[in-house]
Amino acid sequence: MKNIKKDFPFFQHHENIVYLDSAASAQKPQVMIDCIKHTYETSYANVHRGSFPVSDNITEKYEQARKTVAKFFHANPREVIFTKGTTDSINMSIRTLEDNGFIKDGDHILLTEFEHHSNLVPWLQLQKRKNIKIHLAPINDQQELDIKEYENLLKKHPIKITAFTHVSNTTGTLLPIKKMSELAKKHNAISIIDAAQSAAHIDIDVKDIQCDILAASAHKMYGPTSVGILYITEELLKKLSSPVGGGSMVNQVFRDSFEEQEYPQNFEAGTPPIVEAIGFAAACDYINSIGKTKIYEHEKELTEYAYILLETLPNIKIFSHKKSVGIINFFFPDHMSIQIAEELGERNICIRAGRFCTHPLLETLGISSSIRISLGMYNTKEDIDTAYQALSEIIA
Ligand SMILES: Cc1ncc(COP(=O)(O)O)c(C=O)c1O
Structure with a gap:
């Protein structure tokens, strides 16, 4: 799965972007x-x-x-x-x-x-x-x-x-x-x-x-x-x-x-x-052509990797599991989710914050908004590292 980004022209137009919003919509392969x-x-x-x-x-x-x-x-x-x-x-x-x-x-x-x-x-x-x-x-x-x-x-x-x-x-x-x-x-x-x-x-x-x-x-x-x-x-x-x-x-x-x-x-x-x-x-x-099993395994590994890193951030509350499917949702009680997403956006890191068209679910979780990282087959550990580093700095 190393070179998958090269199949997606979006990443040639935006070399420094970390795209972690595939649950909203995925990027498109050249083919x-x-x-x-x-x-x-x-x-x-x-x-x-x-x-x-x-x-x-x-x-x-x-x-x-x-x-x-x-x-x-x-x-x-x-x-x-x-x-x-x-x-x-x-x-x-x-x-x-x-x-x-x-x-x-x-x-x-x-x-x-x-x-x-x-x-x-x-x-x-x-x-x-x-x-x-x-x-x-x-x-x-x-x-x-x-x-x-x-x-x-x-x-x-x-x-x-x-x-x-x-x-x-x-x-x-x-x-x-x-x-x-x-x-x-x-x-x-x-x-x-x-x-x-x-x-x-x-x-x-x-x-x-x-x-x-x-x-x-x-x-x-x-x-x-x-x-x-x-x-x-x-x-x-x-x-x-x-x-x-x-x-x-x-x-x-x-x-x-x-x-x-x-x-x-x-x-x-x-x-x-x-x-x-x-x-x-x-x-x-x-x-x-990439292979459904290969994609599944790759995203599973990345989700676990992201979960383990995010867990180390102070005061984070994570609403997902290590075995969640390509999505990690979290929240910092001392920070506005939307503001964090905007600050990440300014650093070219695309993630989403809000209520994700699931208002009753957020009510059950007892929060008014949270932050979501969502993965696609093109994401890498480096993407997660970049997002993690930026998040650590923003909440410090
Ligand atoms: C679980 C789920 N169902 C339905 C939809 C609606 O999909 P669409 O906007 O493509 O109709 C979405 C979109 O995010 C979704 O995540």
Whole structure:
């Protein structure tokens, strides 16, 4: 993993930058940028409609991208819908389940205290439309999901849908998603996984996890912005019609009715994110070329390294674990988190401070803001050393 930065032109433009904000968005490898540029320059047209070779060719590339992204998640291409990203995928899932009668007044929904607002606010919005009850499975003293209580909530209430993050974007905590999906199945609940923070770091096998729905964003996986994946099992897709209407998702339209296309096309109304999806596939290919296991091991080592160093700073309170997935969240009671982040920023060290779109989680942790270091495959021990040195000086 020594020379990985050379694959990312950003680091040639900013030689002295220490980029520790990949959980917000990851930098882009040259091969992905080249793929997008090349597609726009040589092959661009709209998909699925033309009767000319360039359109046929880009349609083939777009559908090939679906196959590549599906394979990355061990899914069937027919189960992969391209969306704008995780937020869009989760909103779309809720609308789809609601429109198709899977959510009724009186239903119970189970989330966790770790959820990013993307997997909380759309449910709260649903609560305005429907008389539903939302439960948040709590975190325990070790700042992990209280799996016993999660199971108790499934036993105690008629949970219709359970939606949970794979990795917390705030603490990097890994949730036992396979166990949670199994428990959901046992209690006849539909499971939805927010994989925004895991897809770039851990091999995700949707068939092994046996979840019903999964969402992820390409931009956190070294791919372009404005594209993501909504995976829905074929078994469920067969029972669903699309909540969005428009061109490309219909076979026939009459004055008073229409006939929907087969999935996944029926979920992709209008012009889809064509070149973005092709770039997404290039990012998946790039990750595969480095190796998911190698990336995982490298980031695991770096996270532990950063944790051990940070632990030595006076008065630090760390909200992550040594085994957190590429994220270390911490706080100094005597310093303003935002001010520390700004001072680090002035020294070309990019980290984030704030509430990370997880206001209820920060309330549980008893803090109003904290600082987050988040890693990508290109980070090195030298990056961590630089950040540590700067932090030591700032808080001294
Ligand atoms: C856990 C988690 N879920 C959802 C999202 C939303 O992702 P996007 O902004 O790509 O839709 C994020 C973004 O940071 C996240 O960290």
